[in-house]
Amino acid sequence: SQKIEQNSEALNIQEGKTATLTCNYTNYSPAYLQWYRQDPGRGPVFLLLIRENEKEKRKERLKVTFDTTLKQSLFHITASQPADSATYLCALPPSGSARQLTFGSGTQLTVLP
Amino acid sequence: DAGVIQSPRHEVTEMGQEVTLRCKPISGHDYLFWYRQTMMRGLELLIYFNNNVPIDDSGMPEDRFSAKMPNASFSTLKIQPSEPRDSAVYFCASSTSVQETQYFGPGTRLLVL
Numbered sequence: 001s002q003k004i005e006q007n008s009e010a011l012n013i014q015e016g017k018t019a020t021l022t023c024n025y026t027n028y029s030p031a032y033l034q035w036y037r038q039d040p041g042r043g044p045v046f047l048l049l050i051r052e053n054e055k056e057k058r059k060e061r062l063k064v065t066f067d068t069t070l071k072q073s074l075f076h077i078t079a080s081q082p083a084d085s086a087t088y089l090c091a092l093p094p095s096g097s098a099r100q101l102t103f104g105s106g107t108q109l110t111v112l113p
Numbered sequence: 114d115a116g117v118i119q120s121p122r123h124e125v126t127e128m129g130q131e132v133t134l135r136c137k138p139i140s141g142h143d144y145l146f147w148y149r150q151t152m153m154r155g156l157e158l159l160i161y162f163n164n165n166v167p168i169d170d171s172g173m174p175e176d177r178f179s180a181k182m183p184n185a186s187f188s189t190l191k192i193q194p195s196e197p198r199d200s201a202v203y204f205c206a207s208s209t210s211v212q213e214t215q216y217f218g219p220g221t222r223l224l225v226l
Contacts, residue, residue, distance in 0.1 A: 046216070
């Protein structure tokens with residue numbers, strides 16, 4: 001069955017450094033992948049979508065890569081700030097067995113001042 | 114647009130009581146999703162509707178859970194009778210397509226004592 005794995009541990013980094021979050025998936029070849037941000041007490045908010053034919057996508061300080069051979073997406077935040085502290089979730093679109101967007105468990109990022 | 118609206122934001126109830134959660138999706142969105150989020154299980158899809166019709170309710174835990182969408186601007190998720198293990202944050206989300214970006218509401222934090 002389709003499986004999504006994100007960094008299992010919480011990630012702590014120093015302000016100004018680059019944060020790198022990982023999303024791995026198995027038993028699936030998605031046409032695209034989405035990244036969401038979730039702050040405490042709030043619902044997830046869409047950040048970026050990257051398609052299978054796009055190796056990299058950028059939005060301000062965010063960069064997402066998509067390696068369909070490794071079945072992996074990397075989410076980078078450059079020049080990180082304490083305000084970037086949140087949980088980040090990746091999501092994959094419907095597949096043959098799943099008829100709706102499937103979310104990973106998320107990685108909790110803390111940027112230390 | 115005000116975004117997805119959920120009520121109540123917090124609910125504390127006693128085991129055995131009926132709980133009703135409410136959701137107003139974004140106008141024009143044909144898809145509505147109900148999720149449950151816990152630390153242990155992450156974000157789980159319970160049920161989703163397309164044009165007010167339930168499409169997939171395979172995530173509904175058991176018969177104690179029911180969801181309705183009487184019209185395009187309103188949906189309810191009911192738990193009867195509630196149990197302590199139902200304690201979680203319940204999110205409603207809407208989108209224009211089952212594959213497109215989902216817009217989440219602020220969630221209802223439910224505590225069953």
